[in-house]
Amino acid sequence: xxxxxxxxxxxxxxxxxxxxxxxxxxxxxxxxxxxxxxxxxxxxxxxxxxxxxxxxxxxxxxxxxxxxxxxxxxxxxxxxxxxxxxxxxxxxxxxxxxxxxxxxxxxxxxxxxxxxxxxxxxxxxxxxxxxxxxxxxxxxxxxxxxxxxxxxxxxxxxxxxxxxxxxxxxxxxxxxxxxxxxxxxxxxxxxxxxxxxxxxxxxxxxxxxxxxxxxx
Numbered sequence: 001x002x003x004x005x006x007x008x009x010x011x012x013x014x015x016x017x018x019x020x021x022x023x024x025x026x027x028x029x030x031x032x033x034x035x036x037x038x039x040x041x042x043x044x045x046x047x048x049x050x051x052x053x054x055x056x057x058x059x060x061x062x063x064x065x066x067x068x069x070x071x072x073x074x075x076x077x078x079x080x081x082x083x084x085x086x087x088x089x090x091x092x093x094x095x096x097x098x099x100x101x102x103x104x105x106x107x108x109x110x111x112x113x114x115x116x117x118x119x120x121x122x123x124x125x126x127x128x129x130x131x132x133x134x135x136x137x138x139x140x141x142x143x144x145x146x147x148x149x150x151x152x153x154x155x156x157x158x159x160x161x162x163x164x165x166x167x168x169x170x171x172x173x174x175x176x177x178x179x180x181x182x183x184x185x186x187x188x189x190x191x192x193x194x195x196x197x198x199x200x201x202x203x204x205x206x207x208x209x210x211x212x213x214x215x216x
Contacts, residue, residue: 001086001087001097001098001099001100002042002047002084002086002087002097002098002099002100002142003084003087003091003092003093003094003095003096003097003098003144004084004095004096004098004137004139004142004143004144004145005084005094005095005144006082006083006084006142006143006166006167007030007083007084007085008028008029008030008083008084009080009081009082009083009166009167009168010026010027010028010030010043010080010081010082010083011026011027011028011078011079011080011081012024012025012026012027012075012076012077012078012079012080012081013025013026013027013057013077014077015062015072015073015075015076015077020064020067021061021062021063021064021067022061022062022067022072022073023051023059023060023061023062024043024048024059024060024061024062024072024075025057025058025059026043026057026058026059026060026081026083027056027057028057028058028083030058030083030085031053031054031055031056031057031058032055035050035053035058036050037050037051037052037053038050039085039086040085040086040100041058041060041083041084041085041086042082042083042084042085042086042098042100042142043060043072043081043082043083043142044070044071044072044081044082044141044142044168044178044179045070045082045098045100045102045139045140045141045142045143045179045181046062046066046070046072046100046102046142046179047086047099047100047101048060048061048062048066049061066102069102069103069104069105070102070105070179071105071141071177071178071179074177080168080171081168082141082142082143082167082168083142084142094144095137095144096137096139096144096183097184097185098139098142098144098181098184099181099184100142100181101181102179102180102181103128103131103180103181103182104124104125104127104128104180105177105178105179105180106122106123106124106140106177106178106179106180107122107123107124107175107176107177107178108120108121108122108172108173108174108175108176108177108178109121109122109123109154109174110156110174111172111173111174114158116160116161117158117159117160117161118158118159118160118161118164118169119148119156119157119158120140120156120157120158120159120169120172121154121155121156122140122154122155122156122157122178122180123153123154124153124154124155124180126153128180128182129150129153129155131182131183131186131187131190132147132150132155132182133147133150133183133186134147134148134149134150134155135147135148136183136186137183138155138157138180138181138182138183139179139180139181140157140169140178140179140180141167141168141169141178141179142179143159143163143167143169145157145159146158
């Protein structure tokens with residue numbers, strides 16, 4: 001588990017394709033801080049396992065599903081990535097609980113100034129949009145952010161200049177692709193409230209279901 005608070009920005013050394021999978025090597029200061037073999041590190045919000053490291057970089061394997069579901073497959077040498085080590089029980093939970101399992105890739109629709117903040121508007125697929133709630137949490141390339149506004153097919157967040165400079169969002173512009181992990185609590189709530197018969201038929205949480213069962 002992670003918190004969505006970025007600890008370091010790494011630089012891609014290489015992405016070596018191996019059939020449908022890949023091996024990703026990233027240069028980072030984190031290797032100097034007691035890094036362990038088999039440790040989990042979130043790379044742009046994707047939970048990866050350290051398979052080797054030296055005094056300047058670490059390497060992790062990337063599965064075919066991860067390449068298909070995230071933006072890691074588009075990484076190139078010298079590109080920057082957000083990094084966060086796994087949460088320890090003694091750590092403060094400054095962001096929100098992030099699993100490192102990506103739901104989809106979003107596209108930056110707009111980037112604009114809003115007084116002392118920078119606003120980003122993203123478009124995402126409808127099946128992921130259902131879990132995005134105004135004033136709820138969302139992880140964008142591993143960054144824990146609060147959803148400011150939700151419209152049909154898109155949502156927006158605001159980030160202050162200091163936080164922007166500490167993450168790869170500073171490099172994002174219209175058309176950029178980012179990883180999205182919606183709030184896992186919402187997904188579990190839907191699973192618990194949806195009858196098994198509806199799950200088997202592909203049904204989900206709806207206003208009709210909530211009203212029928214006394215939640216509205």
